[in-house]
Amino acid sequence: MIFVLDLDRVNYFLDLNIQSKMRLFSRGPTYCAVCNKEITHKHKPKREWNIKGSLCGNCHVDKSKEYFEAKSRQPCAQCGITKKISDLWEPRWQWDMDGLLCKECFDKKETSHKNEKNFCSVCGSKMGFIRYNPKSKWKMTGQLCRNCWDEQKAKSG
Numbered sequence: 296m297i298f299v300l301d302l303d304r305v306n307y308f309l310d311l312n313i314q315s316k317m318r319l320f321s322r323g324p325t326y327c328a329v330c331n332k333e334i335t336h337k338h339k340p341k342r343e344w345n346i347k348g349s350l351c352g353n354c355h356v357d358k359s360k361e362y363f364e365a366k367s368r369q370p371c372a373q374c375g376i377t378k379k380i381s382d383l384w385e386p387r388w389q390w391d392m393d394g395l396l397c398k399e400c401f402d403k404k405e406t407s408h409k410n411e412k413n414f415c416s417v418c419g420s421k422m423g424f425i426r427y428n429p430k431s432k433w434k435m436t437g438q439l440c441r442n443c444w445d446e447q448k449a450k451s452g
């Protein structure tokens with residue numbers, strides 16, 4: 296009785312062994328669909344990557360990054376140039392804008408916004424794009440409108 300049981304067990308193990316060998320054999324080695332390296336641990340590409348087959352670990356990481364970066368690109372809300380989101384700037388809330396801006400547009404916007412907001416440091420009237428820098432001997436900060444500059448000039452020379 297005991298002998299028979301043992302033999303059964305031996306047969307069972309043999310079968311398993313053959314089965315697993317057959318399975319390995321029928322599968323054959325797998326190669327990465329990108330770099331063609333033999334893969335020990337297969338990684339499934341994501342459907343949206345449009346890759347057939349399996350990937351090695353490295354390529355899987357690369358592709359994930361690539362796809363993530365492609366997804367994380369966006370056009371500048373001002374000039375429409377597509378950039379990485381990490382290279383785009385959030386507009387200031389005062390500008391009342393949607394979307395993101397490239398560095399150039401952000402800078403332009405900021406300068407023009409500052410200009411709009413500039414007031415004469417003497418009379419406080421709003422200045423356009425033309426403003427006057429005080430002479431250094433006047434010891435003044437900020438910029439002046441034309442009237443105040445003329446007055447100051449008349450006073451201090």
Ligand SMILES: [Zn+2]
Pocket residue numbers: 327328329330331332350351352353354355
């Ligand atoms: Zn690979």
Ligand SMILES: [Zn+2]
Pocket residue numbers: 371372373374375376396397398399400401
């Ligand atoms: Zn731009």
Ligand SMILES: [Zn+2]
Pocket residue numbers: 415416417418419420439440441442443444
């Ligand atoms: Zn003024």
